[in-house]
Amino acid sequence: MGEHRYNGFAALQELPETLTDETPHTDGEFGGHHLLKVESGDQFETAQEALEAVTGNKKACKPTWGDVKVCNGYVVGVGSQLQGCDNG
Numbered sequence: 001m002g003e004h005r006y007n008g009f010a011a012l013q014e015l016p017e018t019l020t021d022e023t024p025h026t027d028g029e030f031g032g033h034h035l036l037k038v039e040s041g042d043q044f045e046t047a048q049e050a051l052e053a054v055t056g057n058k059k060a061c062k063p064t065w066g067d068v069k070v071c072n073g074y075v076v077g078v079g080s081q082l083q084g085c086d087n088g
Contacts, residue, residue: 046070 021033037047044050047070 015034015036019035021035023032026032044053051068051070
């Protein structure tokens with residue numbers, strides 16, 4: 001984790017280019033949902049293994065810059081409407 005623990009946005013900038021979905025809670029430049037896939041045969045066999053190696057947790061973590069989830073989550077995409085949320 002090292003330096004990225006203190007500079008989460010720098011860590012985000014080092015991620016590979018990927019599908020990113022803007023959200024009502026972000027400015028669109030840095031925020032949003034970044035969808036990444038861990039391919040079997042990479043350094044880790046699963047996303048859960050990768051997350052556990054970095055954070056010690058297999059399911060999710062909450063760094064200062066947002067959420068990281070590797071199971072039991074979903075993203076509601078373009079055309080969806082947000083109801084009952086006071087944040088956006």
